Amino acid sequence: MSLVFAALVVWAAGWWINVRLANGPSADSTVVKILVPAIFGLTVVVIWELLVQGFEVNPVILPAPSAILERLLVEGPRLWADFHQTIIKGAMSGYVIGGLAAFCVAVLADRSDFLTRGILPVGSFMAALPIVGTAPIFVKWLGSDWESKAAVVAVMVFFPILVNTVAGLRDTTVMQRDLMRTYGAGYWPTLFKLRLPAAMPFVFNGLKIATTLALIGAIVAEFFGSPTVGMGFRISTSFGQLALDMVWAEIVIAALAGSTFYGVMTLIEKRMTFWHPSQR
Amino acid sequence: MKSVLPVLTVIGAIVLFWLAAVVPMNMHLVADQAQRDGLVVMPETPVERQEYGGIGLSLRNLHLVPLTYDFVRPRLPSPQQVASEMYDTIFDKKITSKRSLVYHGWVTLAPTLLGFVIGTSLGIMLAVGIVYSRVMDRSVMPWAIVSQTIPILALAPMVIVVLGSMGIQGLFPKSLIAAYLSFFPVVVGMVKGLRAPDAMQLDLLRTYHASGAQGFWALRLPASTPYLFASLKIGISASLVGTIVAELPTGARAGFGARMLVGDQYGQPLVSWAALFAAALTAAALVGLFSMIERITLKRMGMSAA
């Protein structure tokens, strides 16, 4: 019971520190911006450890963070192989393929309002296809290796990127388009010099949303057939072997990979859309 | 309404492509079966046939092409196979029968709606917290984004086991997982929406000596309505996906997810495909319903849909 009480104390302390930091004088500095969520996260992990130990939770149900950390350190090579298979080969390829396809379709649709009105509802239907249904079908078509995972990811990211790109391409004002006309610019120069740059904030919004979808898609698709390597494979097999610490270690890697990917896209966005009000 | 013709055109183009794709996709299996039934197939042995792709094999066996449209265990069912399976299980079965897609649709829909309600309420409460408390904004928001990267399929069994040990089974655990997935879009949307009023409008309310609560109800909440609807549409779709995912760790007993799984496992692809399409159609119908509600509500509030 004392451990449980300690958990409550840690929670209160962490909250108090964060309140002081967030409302203090240096609240807007980068250091504090990173520190606050970090402290929050650390607090949760410590509470988790204390509660698991305090209630003597069976590790078969929920392992303690210390066990997970140990597994992370011990199984480095295996975790890297899984990461390579799922993220780099599966999720990344699907992301690029789906993104390029969505981009091309958006530019095509942009030329014709008819096409736009037709594609968007159909695209939203495609986005609503549950992954539990599409994954086995793609595995049936493309085999168990990374290709089927890339296909699942491509389908999942297609619609968000498409919708955002279409919206972005429309987001120029009449005055801006008239200006290009006064310069004698045809469709393609206008596209490259005005509309595509103007569309960048929206495009990046779509790309950022797609990063997490890509990750989840690749992992879940591996539940339905895979070679004996991969994060989804490891999660489902370890779960079956009741090695819950490995399951959580993979989850941690997934969270790290996803956040890093998202962070990288945000950085690229900052560089490419520095002129947009939201970045200033 | 003016979208009907473009949508139909695009759907028509897709169906045409689908019809063409059925042939190469099914040709290998059809060739194997045709050979057992005594028809002539080129090349003769299955191992040699593996050397050819679907299109190559089809060109060599044009007499087998019609068979690909009616194959019992297709890799890619033809549109009419899927349509007739759907018609059969939706209209030709009693609604209360286990073989009716309508029955399974309801089994999936109930936790979806409940989960959506739970997720939306929690999402709005959290958004209010994030907008009004700097601590929550700084500490919770980044983790909310990180949490999106955790695959729910890995966590769902643990949630179900824990709830099961407390004796909570059936509708509620599935709703919880559905809520888990529909939560986040609502938070993001409402945070953006609650922050939508600009400085001038907020100042105006201050000149009226409006308290924080009054400002919330009179300005922030109404201003967030367009964002709220955008999030609700995403949220209901996510809730449906969450329910289907939740059907796996709860024994795949009934519902669209169960049909997809059992159909896939027992060699009945048509059952799987019909359930897949029915799920997507259900999501589309729900989103359409919300769009209608959005149009009516915003018109009454004097705002056009953003």
Next chain:
Amino acid sequence: MKGALMTTTTNLEGIPMMKKMMMAAALATGLGGAPAFADGHANSVTLQLQWVTQAQFAGYYVALDKGFYEEEGLDVKILAGGPDIAPPQVLAGGGADAMLNWMPSALAAREKGLPVVNIAQPFKSSGLMLTCWKDTGITGPQDFKGKTIGVWFFGNEYPFLSWMSQEGISTDGGEDGVTVLKQGFNVDPLLQREADCISTMTYNEYGQVLDAGVNPDELVTFKYEEQGVATLEDGIYVLEENLADPVFEDKMVRFVRASMKGWKYAEANPEEAAGIVLDNDETGAQTEAAQVRMMGEIAKLTAGSNGALDPADFDRTVASLLAGGSDPVITKAPEGAWTHAITDKALN
């Protein structure tokens, strides 16, 4: 136009704080030293199956439908399993009183710190087999080298890994090893020639391969029983700590007695049993033909057993698992993993 487009679709997650708070609350109320009965009632039994409702579990459904459990004064609830359910975990969480599991998986769970005990063994023989295309040229286990073989995992991989280890074939792929594929839940990898061999159960997937139109003489099969590497399959397991409670022990005795009565009835009346299973199938996707066939094959596996575990079979399974070479399923011979206490009382 102000950022009104937030089109995200599937699989978006919720807030970790809320989730962890809920989990903490749930753990506190649900697991902290709470008694491991599903509900604490002296006549109530919850059984967790290993997979979805099918004739593999006919004995229990028959006992339920024909009133055998009622005769013993038991109120039994049968929970179907599925791809994302690990029965040992459900047992650990107190969501069931008893579970069905294959012995290798149960012994591995014991080593992981979950003391499960076998109280009955309705399945005498193993139905696991590898089904291969004959034209791959495979005639014996040593021909597996360089081939691709599908394995299910989730508890079913132990017999295969043990067998390969005993044959001296690595499972890491390449010319001299076997490339292992994690099979999905169907026989497509074989039909579409992605794998040269797949894992099948005599009572389910093998029949599906035949249903897909394949002739038996196009195939070459290897039954684990005939290869001498079979392990015990569906057995009834409970948590060790519960067995110490006389009330629990008593209801398990009644449960096993009625379940075995159900099994013997199902063996004698396969069509009726298949019908009962179909009635209990909530998905409505199972077909009568497949279930009747399954029941017929299952009857062959349960035929040699009256429910009591044969210690010789247990020792053989353990020996097979321990011979697993570099990556053994279990590292030492388990003690106290089974008991005759229940079956002695139930069957005499």
